Amino acid sequence: MKDQRLETRVDTQTIKIEARKAQVYYGTNHAIKDVDVDIMDKTVTAFIGPSGCGKSTFLRCLNRMNDTIPSCRVEGSITLEGESIYDPRVDPVQLRARIGMVFQKPNPFPKSIYDNVAYGPKIHGLTRNKAELDAIVESCLRKAALWNEVQDRLNAPGTGLSGGQQQRLCIARAIATSPEVLLMDEPCSALDPIATAQVEELIDELRSQFSVVIVTHSMQQAARVSQRTAFFHLGNLVEFGETGQIFTNPKDPRTESYISGRIG
Amino acid sequence: MSLGLLSIILLVLAVAGYVLGRRKAVSQVEGDIRKLHSLPPFYGRITALLTAVPAFFLIAAWLLAQPLFLENKAISLINPAELPAGKSAQLVMADVRRVAAGLNMLAARGEDVTPLLASPSALKTALNGAGVVLETEPTPSTLAATAALRDAGKTSRLAMTIAALVLAVAGLAFGLSRINPEYRARNATEQFAMWLLIGSSLVAVLTTVGIVASLLFESIHFFQLYPISDFLFSATWTPKFGGGSSLGILPLLWGTLYVSAIALVVAVPIGLMSAIYLAEYASKATRAWVKPAIEILAGIPTIVYGLFALVTVGPLLRDYFAQPLGLGNSSSSVMTAGLVMGIMVIPFVSSLSDDIINAVPQSLRDGSLGLGATPSETIKQVVVPAALPGIVGAVLLAASRAIGETMIVVMGAGAAAQLSLNPFEAMTTVTVKIVSQLTGDTEFASPETLVAFALGLTLFCLTLALNIVALVIVRKYREQYE
The missing domain is CATH 1.10.3720.10 (MetI-like)
Known part of the structure; x- marks a missing residue:
């Protein structure tokens, strides 16, 4: 499925996460079949596909969030910088600190704005004193383009913000632990177009520091923010390549049908 | 008429109201129910509610208020001179109530109680047989009060029955008179249901208020006899x-x-x-x-x-x-x-x-x-x-x-x-x-x-x-x- 040009790019850029023959089962239901994906460092990778195609499921495998679902089972190999993340020696808690996640619905904790952002650094002991913590909170809120709106009310509850602000707060919270990869599960599905545009701009800026994986239902969004796109259908990875190529010159007829709106 | 029978009659009237209300609504549009504002059952339901609910409320209110009026009447018949030493009229009234209840029980069994009222000793034996134990033979004034209580009770019960039935029939007639194709029976049923719900929640609130009031009155009575500061601050x-x-x-x-x-x-x-x-x-x-x-x-x-x-x-x-x-x-x-x-x-x-x-x-x-x-x-x-x-x-x-x-x-x-x-x-x-x-x-x-x-x-x-x-x-x- 990958063309020659992609292969060469793989050689020049570092691979952050590599999945080979990844399978996911929910009980007896085979949700993800034989998925091979390389997530590049400092790149935005988009997962697109119709509802129920398994893109969110696969995303949740990358930081072992599926561990919280008892009936879920993952097979195959998924590695982060060459080390298997499903190795029994790997602590999923440490792993999730390295691979952050932003969810579909904004889910700020019932705490102040400050405490929401400071949550990760506090539990991981990333700061030595209050001043350092303050600095992290400020820089993360600035990166999330929220600082100007909330700097006067850092002690107000995070749940009191508007939907778009809440989602940017969740992004600030996720980048406060300085993860290496940021997983975003339809981060804009609950937002209006203006907030969406802000978040997309933010994703583009984050690319300079992290590798970002974003699941989205909006093909325009995938085309706007990502450099590489993976198309999932019925649990299979149909096509994976450069975003421009996927949208202008898809190899697989299913990809073409989906992009042109005939399936999905 | 017993309460059970009265309730059954009221329910029958309500069912009749339902059937009549529904039938009247349907007949007014000659069977074409599309011309009615509401579906036919709503016309039946509102008529049934208007028949039964006010009558039942009247019965409940009457039964609550009845003892107060009756006892005031009976207590005035007790001769203060006949009161045994150390007994208040209230205590004699307890006897009066028990005797009256016993007599009602005997009468319900079909026994003739008129001769018993004439002789205190026979009354005592008969009541003992019925499970109502009296310490002493009732005095004449107790008997008079008992008789008055029973008579007034009977009259009041009869008046209540008549009033309830009249109210039910009036409700039925009122309900039927309002039925025409434009009458919004569906909305009226809704309103009626809301008032019933409000009434139910009021019962809970009023009970709480009643409990607090009774506590409060008796407590005030207590603080008249005993200083409040001693009650609150004494350590013994x-x-x-x-x-x-x-x-x-x-x-x-x-x-x-x-x-x-x-x-x-x-x-x-x-x-x-x-x-x-x-x-x-x-x-x-x-x-x-x-x-x-x-x-x-x-x-x-x-x-x-x-x-x-x-x-x-x-x-x-x-x-x-x-x-x-x-x-x-x-x-x-x-x-x-x-x-x-x-x-x-x-x-x-x-x-x-x-x-x-x-x-x-x-x-x-x-x-x-x-x-x-x-x-x-x-x-x-x-x-x-x-x-x-x-x-x-x-x-x-x-x-x-x-x-x-x-x-x-x-x-x-x-x-x-x-x-x-x-x-x-x-x-x-x-x-x-x-x-x-x-x-x-x-x-x-x-x-x-x-x-x-x-x-x-x-x-x-x-x-x-x-x-x-x-x-x-x-x-x-x-x-x-x-």
């Missing part, structure tokens, strides 16, 4: 029915708070932790049997807990803690009652908290776990704070339950009112003293009995304050949560 509780008693609430209040505090110290950590285990860690199968098993604790009668305190926990604490530590040798102690009561209220804390913790959205847990927090960090920093309003509610419910508990205290902590810090000393609580002041054959006239109402009022204020605190806390944290 020594009721003497001969008079000259000291009725200070402090030892009782201290005992209540001490026992409840121990109970909460036991129940809150255990209950909360088991709730967290059940909600966050236990598998579905485990939860399915552990939760009901804990809830069984709430179903055990308190007297059984009392036995457990008296026979097992009390001696155990005395032999292994109190005596070796030199803290006393009483098997009834605050500690005994507190521990056992704590076990009793565990399910109040755990079951409610479990439901509340379960209601915390999974997205919050995911958010925290996704940041690399461990499950226990997630619970401490995200789940429990989010569930806090509900947990506080659960704890306060447990607290009111502990404050109001009586049986465990009687059997576990004893009945000695004293102020002490030693948890292995016998103490007692407000509820226990309310019971002990009111049991026995006493008149409600001395401060020693009336104090029970003042104690009850204090207890009511205490739980009310707890509820207000709970409300304030819940409101404060809810803002953050939603």
